[in-house]
Amino acid sequence: QVQLVQSGAEVKKPGASVKISCKTSTYTFTNYYIHWVRQAPGQGLEWMGVIVPDGDGTFYAQKFQDKVTLTSETSTQTVYLEVNSLRSEDTAVYYCAREGYGDKTPHFDQWGQGTLVTVAS
Amino acid sequence: QSALTQPASVSGSPGQSITISCTGSSSDIGGYNFVSWYQQHPGKAPKLIIFDVTNRPSGVSNRFSGSKSGNTASLTISGLQAEDEADYYCCSYTSSSTRVFGGGTKLTVL
Numbered sequence: 634q635v636q637l638v639q640s641g642a643e644v645k646k647p648g649a650s651v652k653i654s655c656k657t658s659t660y661t662f663t664n665y666y667i668h669w670v671r672q673a674p675g676q677g678l679e680w681m682g683v684i685v686p687d688g689d690g691t692f693y694a695q696k697f698q699d700k701v702t703l704t705s706e707t708s709t710q711t712v713y714l715e716v717n718s719l720r721s722e723d724t725a726v727y728y729c730a731r732e733g734y735g736d737k738t739p740h741f742d743q744w745g746q747g748t749l750v751t752v753a754s
Numbered sequence: 755q756s757a758l759t760q761p762a763s764v765s766g767s768p769g770q771s772i773t774i775s776c777t778g779s780s781s782d783i784g785g786y787n788f789v790s791w792y793q794q795h796p797g798k799a800p801k802l803i804i805f806d807v808t809n810r811p812s813g814v815s816n817r818f819s820g821s822k823s824g825n826t827a828s829l830t831i832s833g834l835q836a837e838d839e840a841d842y843y844c845c846s847y848t849s850s851s852t853r854v855f856g857g858g859t860k861l862t863v864l
Contacts, residue, residue: 668853670800670855677757677843677855677856677857677858678792678794678800678843678845678855678858679855680845680852680853680854680855683853692851692852694755694852695755728799728800730800738788738805738806739788739790739847739853740788740790740802740805740806740845741790741792741800741802741845742802742805742811744799744800744801745799746799747799
């Protein structure tokens with residue numbers, strides 16, 4: 634079945650960067666966008682941005698435009714989220730989620746398991 | 755883009771029906787039929803339960819239904835079961851081509 638498998642938990646110091654991976658399988662990688670959503674402890678879901686997997690475009694929420702970078706690697710069907718200048722407020726679970734395009738409508742039909750990033754000195 | 759507005763919590767007894775509202779604006783919910791709903795159990799990833807306002811993915815119980823009127827979307831769960839106890843989030847496509855979530859609603863089955 635469709636799988637989005639994310640990399641493991643990270644602990645980082647303030648000011649550092651973190652790069653999380655989302656490896657996809659069992660579907661045509663280039664037929665779906667990959668979005669990133671974060672969830673701070675005890676809080677709701679927050680949309681961060683999206684990447685076209687063939688690397689042909691990224692689009693970020695205004696809040697995250699200078700904060701995150703999305704990249705993809707078609708050879709391994711993996712998408713990456715890099716978050717820079719980490720602060721304690723960036724402590725959260727980060728999810729990747731798949732969304733079809735073309736003849737499909739915008740909704741997230743598959744999600745990764747989540748990656749906890751803890752920022753602490 | 756401000757988050758969509760959902761009630762913080764709702765509750766109901768087994769067998770009853772509940773409705774969760776999700777209010778946005780003409781730039782998101784009111785402008786498109788691209789509202790989706792997600793169920794999230796503690797410590798788990800969200801799961802899609804409704805897309806395009808009213809559609810259920812294969813495998814999702816028909817006890818879940820969605821609707822929309824103007825700038826407000828709604829999720830109704832009928833025949834409440836203990837397993838329905840979870841957090842529920844609405845999400846909409848926006849005029850800026852972004853996505854926006856609601857703040858989430860905690861459903862308690864009494």
